[in-house]
């Protein structure tokens with residue numbers, strides 16, 4: 265059992281004027297898999313290290329199961345951690361790396377042995393127990409780092425970009441293994457990554473951070489379908505969402521770069537407080553922009569004429585880059601022939617799935633509830 | 640292109656020439672000469688007389704040679720552990736987040752770059768039983784200090800203290816380098832694994848410093864087999880033969896007794912000792928690689 269509570273956590277490093285982390289509030293349920301995601305330098309590691317006790321907490325309260333832990337030493341926090349560079353003890357064999365923490369905690373010798381062997385068998389390290397880390401491959405080292413965390417029944421797992429040093433293929437398979445491991449061990453987990461795919465695939469809930477502040481907390485589906493602000497919309501999703509600076513004129517979204525789309529009644533109904541000629545940032549995901557086939561006749565005003573600039577063929581999908589006026593469009597389409605660079609096509613926009621942000625506050629104009637009611 | 644063979648050869652000769660000339664005159668010729676001299680009897684005045692392995696036979700049976708070797712080993716046994724322990728201790732202190740660490744690093748390194756003669760003279764004065772500061776401080780705590788340099792029981796200890804003091808900075812710098820190479824994340828991982836500061840020192844720091852320690856032991860061994868300057872200035876090998884170390888013995892044989900052949904033979908004996916240590920080092924360096 266481990267519930268974690270972070271209340272108004274803030275961090276300012278000595279000799280720095282700015283807070284690296286601010287107003288951090290998060291309640292983590294027992295067995296929950298939380299992913300902290302955000303661009304490099306946004307304070308993810310700092311937050312994780314405060315949970316681990318490797319950094320002091322400048323302000324706020326950090327509780328595990330209701331007990332204040334701010335000043336508790338790392339070794340007394342019942343946590344296990346996987347470091348980004350693995351931090352394996354180079355002079356110790358894999359066996360000793362795994363057993364080091366157990367020995368220090370004075371586990372009985374045969375208990376240590378059975379735990380190490382079990383962890384090794386779960387992670388496929390049995391044949392490597394006598395090896396030193398330097399003689400292992402990157403993927404094997406990563407497993408040792410995981411093993412060191414799982415031999416102890418720690419209440420909380422902390423992982424700081426554990427897969428970022430692996431190549432793409434290995435990263436994918438380890439990602440699946442981490443998911444399996446969590447299903448098996450059910451330890452509360454806080455996982456840090458800058459990779460949104462990892463975040464989306466692993467998390468029960470994602471915490472999206474930028475510049476030391478939480479931007480949104482929610483399930484992967486929530487943050488994808490209802491980004492709270494421009495930052496979240498832009499960060500989550502690949503290829504990235506299309507943004508257009510537009511204003512509303514006579515029921516149309518327009519900008520001076522040649523953008524003009526009719527706002528459907530449904531889209532309009534989601535924006536009850538819209539002022540005439542209000543400035544908006546329109547966000548629309550690549551899969552919500554389609555090439556309009558001539559045979560269909562889309563509703564008047566819901567299409568824009570563009571010129572293809574780049575065609576990326578990805579097997580199941582085609583990513584189409586196009587230009588219309590001064591606006592750039594990225595569309596994700598099912599595999600097929602849509603033309604070549606230089607060809608003219610008509611793009612159709614599914615504005616019902618578009619996101620509308622206030623241009624100055626960058627916040628989503630549609631409240632989460634309204635949007636959930638739709639889907 | 641200017642890449643003709645002849646042209647290249649001239650350039651190579653131009654750059655290597657000065658070095659090669661220096662090496663030949665100051666290293667190669669003396670080495671070969673000394674090897675030859677070690678097979679002769681030579682008093683500097685008459686021409687050398689070839690006697691084959693005579694000097695080496697004398698050496699093996701010479702109690703004075705073994706005495707000076709024993710003194711050298713005694714010096715090393717006192718000097719090496721002390722200078723390493725203190726050097727490491729200070730490196731650990733300076734490696735922590737000490738404010739004036741650059742300053743202290745400089746202070747501890749100062750003796751290393753000071754000339755041995757100057758250091759020896761200053762310490763001779765410090766050890767002086769009448770005017771010396773050391774016995775003065777001892778008297779403050781009610782201890783009557785010994786006649787450091789004139790008592791056979793303490794003379795070598797005084798030499799050891801001086802040598803340790805001079806070389807701490809050197810050892811410290813080596814250890815600081817080693818400490819800086821240990822990733823801080825190892826200590827963080829250890830904290831989470833449940834280690835306290837003492838655990839971290841014994842289980843992380845010390846084993847991770849093993850290559851440094853090995854290097855320090857070897858380089859210090861090689862240097863301390865050649866201990867001479869401080870002995871020559873402070874005690875001249877005395878009192879009696881209490882501080883008569885190998886090189887002091889060689890020096891006396893050569894320049895007091897003019898037994899150049901015998902001194903050369905002892906030099907080659909010393910060379911063999913040091914060479915063995917170096918072989919040990921090359922072998923061990925590969926083994927201690929982490």
Ligand SMILES: Nc1ncnc2c1ncn2[C@@H]1O[C@H](COP(=O)(O)OP(=O)(O)O)[C@@H](O)[C@H]1O
Nearest residue numbers: 277280284302303304305306307308309310311
């Ligand atoms: N020990 C430190 N001292 C001062 N500043 C630090 C320290 N560690 C990190 N920072 C700064 O804090 C910010 C956030 O760092 P970090 O938490 O590592 O970001 P992330 O893990 O999200 O990439 C960065 O700007 C970084 O330079």
Ligand SMILES: [Mg+2]
Nearest residue numbers: 308309310425
């Ligand atoms: Mg980080």
